[in-house]
Structure formats: structure tokens, C-alpha cells
Amino acid sequence: MNASPQDIRLIDKLIEGTGAGKIDWQATAVDSQYTASFKGKWSVLVTEYNPGGAETWWSVTIQDSDEREMLRMTEEDYLPVRKLYEAARRSALNVDEAIKDILKDLEDDILF
Amino acid sequence: MGRLWAVYLRPARAHPMAENVFTRVRGDWSRLAALLIGPPLILSIWLWLRYRNWTSAWTFVDGNWGNIASAWGLSVGVYVLMVAQGARRAAEQARQLGRARGLLEELEEANKKIQLVGVFIGQRKWDLVNHVAGEVLVSCKGIMARWNDLPGSSSNTLLEACVLIRSIADSAIANVSEDQTAKHARRLLRAQLSAAELLSTALGHGKQLAERKDE
Numbered sequence: 429m430n431a432s433p434q435d436i437r438l439i440d441k442l443i444e445g446t447g448a449g450k451i452d453w454q455a456t457a458v459d460s461q462y463t464a465s466f467k468g469k470w471s472v473l474v475t476e477y478n479p480g481g482a483e484t485w486w487s488v489t490i491q492d493s494d495e496r497e498m499l500r501m502t503e504e505d506y507l508p509v510r511k512l513y514e515a516a517r518r519s520a521l522n523v524d525e526a527i528k529d530i531l532k533d534l535e536d537d538i539l540f
Numbered sequence: 541m542g543r544l545w546a547v548y549l550r551p552a553r554a555h556p557m558a559e560n561v562f563t564r565v566r567g568d569w570s571r572l573a574a575l576l577i578g579p580p581l582i583l584s585i586w587l588w589l590r591y592r593n594w595t596s597a598w599t600f601v602d603g604n605w606g607n608i609a610s611a612w613g614l615s616v617g618v619y620v621l622m623v624a625q626g627a628r629r630a631a632e633q634a635r636q637l638g639r640a641r642g643l644l645e646e647l648e649e650a651n652k653k654i655q656l657v658g659v660f661i662g663q664r665k666w667d668l669v670n671h672v673a674g675e676v677l678v679s680c681k682g683i684m685a686r687w688n689d690l691p692g693s694s695s696n697t698l699l700e701a702c703v704l705i706r707s708i709a710d711s712a713i714a715n716v717s718e719d720q721t722a723k724h725a726r727r728l729l730r731a732q733l734s735a736a737e738l739l740s741t742a743l744g745h746g747k748q749l750a751e752r753k754d755e
Contacts, residue, residue, distance in 0.1 A: 454700060454738075456707035457731035463703045468684070468695025471703045493684060493699055495706065 431506040435499065439488065439508055442472065446515040453520040462516040469493050474513045486510045575619065579612050633753075640750050643687050647743050650679040654736045657708065661728045664721070666712045669728070673709035677702060680739070687746075694745040701738035704731050 431439075445451045453462045460476035473489045488509050490499040503509040518524060587597035601608065653676045660668040680702050684695055708731050716724045 452700070454704060454734050455727075455730060456704055457711040457728045458707045459727060461707065463700065463707075465696045465699040465703065468690075468692055468699050471699060473703070493681075493702070 431501055435501060436506055439501070439506055439512055442488075443508060443512050443515055446512070446519050449519070451516075451519065453516040455520045460517075462513075462520045464516070470498075474509075474516045476513055476517075486513045488512055575616060579615065583608065637750070637753055640687070640689075640746070640753065643683050644743070644746050644750060646679055646683055647739065647746055650676045650683070651736065651739045651743055653679075654705070654732065654739055658729060658732045658736070661708075661712075661725055661732060664725065669712035670709050673705050673712065676735075677705045677709060680705065689749075691745065691749070694742050694749075697738050697742045697745070701735045701742065704735040704738070708732055708735065 442451065446453065451464045453464045455461070456463050456473070458475070460479045461473060462475075463471055463473045465471045469492060471491050471493075473491065475487050475489070476484060477487070478484050485502055485504070486509050487500060487502045489497055491497050501509055583601075584597075587600060588594075591597045591600065653672055657669055657672050657676065660666075660672060680698055684690075684698050684702070687695075690698075708728055711724070711728055711731075714724075
């Protein structure tokens with residue numbers, strides 16, 4: 429499947445919104461899967477398949493509130509899908525906050 | 541019968557708690573008395589002031605009793621119409637509030653059940669995790685479908701909880717190798733905690749909304 433310009437715009441906006449901390453990503457019970465919802469109607473799921481395996485791939489799925497799949501894209505359709513997964517993972521796990529805390533601690537140690 | 545009259549005679553204010561309106565008007569006969577006695581009393585005073593003589597006054601009434609009765613009937617009709625409209629508005633508001641309360645109770649129940657899911661995950665009872673998570677999912681979807689005036693942020697929170705609960709229900713019955721069970725359970729527990737947190741948030745928003753309507 430080839431990604432349409434609108435699909436590409438959506439992925440780019442999701443990456444941008446995640447980076448800006450505007451999107452609340454949550455880790456699901458499925459391994460390496462994160463979700464965010466919009467307008468109480470749409471859910472975005474980003475998934476990493478076969479993590480650490482020989483052939484790892486990433487996908488983004490959009491579904492409605494009845495769990496019908498509206499759109500599915502992989503990094504083969506649009507390469508930044510992988511970037512979106514990584515951004516969502518960092519946001520859901522508060523990676524940036526953890527890094528900030530560790531850096532602050534290390535810098536304080538150096539000062540005193 | 542007395543209670544029925546009292547309900548009709550007291551214009552219901554725009555209060556969401558209709559039961560309070562019904563309770564407050566019980567036994568209130570003053571308006572009925574005013575409506576029945578007031579117009580004849582005013583007419584009698586007017587006739588007395590005009591004729592100073594009951595015979596002449598009675599002659600006037602005898603000649604115009606149809607007009608007098610019509611005017612009285614019209615005023616009673618207008619009053620009853622106003623009261624009925626107020627009562628209908630209050631009943632509609634009470635119905636809406638009752639519906640919101642029912643949905644809140646359902647959400648509270650779902651919130652309790654998601655805690656139970658956590659207990660079953662801890663006990664590695666995967667079938668029960670799947671079953672109870674499925675029940676919570678059905679409740680949440682029903683609430684989302686029926687709660688039309690739920691603010692956008694709350695329905696978003698509920699939808700996010702639904703996605704997490706679905707993932708719990710599906711993952712619980714997925715085949716997991718023995719050495720992966722602990723990791724699997726931890727993942728499920730994390731998702732269960734996030735779902736519980738989201739449900740609590742939605743419940744809080746819902747309660748806030750109901751309280752605002754209550755005021």
C-alpha cells in the first residue's frame with residue numbers, strides 16, 4: 429500500500445505532537461504496543477513486531493471506537509512510522525523525564 | 541388526590557431533582573385555595589364597592605354569570621398550562637439526571653471490576669482475566685454509546701481505557717511460554733493499572749458533571 433499525502437501528513441503531525449508532549453501515549457498489554465485516543469472516537473496504535481528479532485517491523489493502525497481498522501501503515505509504506513513508534517514509546521515510558529532526572533543527578537554530583 | 545393537586549398547582553421550578561419538587565409540594569393547599577377562593581372574593585369586593593347592596597350585586601351576577609365563569613375558567617386554564625409546562629421541564633431534567641446517575645453507577649462498577657482483573661492477573665487466572673476484562677469492556681463501550689453529553693476529554697479517556705482493556709482481554713489468553721509468564725503478567729498488570737487510572741479519571745469527570753447538574 430502506498431501512503432497518501434494525507435496519511436503522510438498524519439504521521440508527521442503525530443510525531444510532531446508527540447515530541448511536543450501534546451499526545452498522551454499509553455502502553456497496552458500487548459508487547460511493544462502503545463496507544464493514544466483522539467476526540468473520543470479514534471485510537472492510534474503503534475506496534476513493533478518481533479522486537480530484537482532478525483526481521484523487525486513497525487506499524488501504525490487507526491481504529492474507530494468499535495475497533496474497526498480504518499488505516500494500517502508500516503514503515504515500508506512510510507519510513508517515519510518507525511520514528512513515530514520510537515517517539516510514542518519514549519512518551520509512554522517517560523524516557524525523557526528519566527534522562528533529565530539522571531542528568532540532573534549526575535550534574536549535581538559533579539558540582540558538589 | 542391532594543398530592544396530585546398540589547403537584548399541579550405548584551409551578552415546578554427548573555430544578556433537576558424532580559423528587560425534591562414532589563416532596564416539597566406535598567400538602568401545599570395554599571395555591572389551590574387561592575385559585576378557588578381568590579377570584580370570587582375579588583369579584584365580591586368589587587361588587588360590594590360598586591353597588592353597596594347585595595340585591596343589586598346579585599342581579600349583576602345573575603345577568604353576567606356566563607362571562608364571569610368564562611373569565612375564571614380562562615385564568616385557571618392558563619395557570620394549569622404554565623404549571624404543566626414547568627412540571628414537564630422538571631421531569632425531563634430529572635430523567636436526564638437519573639440516566640447520568642445510572643451511567644455513573646455502571647462506571648463505578650466497571651472501576652471495581654478492573655481492580656478484580658488485577659487480582660486475577662496476580663493469581664495467573666488467565667481465563668478469569670479474559671472474562672472480567674471482557675465484561676468491563678462491554679460496560680465501558682455501553683457507557684460511551686449512551687452518555688451523549690460526556691465532555692470530549694472524558695470520552696477520550698474512556699476510549700483509551702477501552703483499548704487497554706481490550707489488549708488485556710486478548711493478551712490474557714495468548715499463548716505464552718513458561719519462561720515468559722512473569723514478564724507477560726507484569727505487562728498485563730501495568731496495562732491494568734493504566735486502565736484503572738483512566739477509568740477513575742473518567743469517573744471523576746462524570747461525578748463532577750453530575751454535581752454541576754445537581755446544583
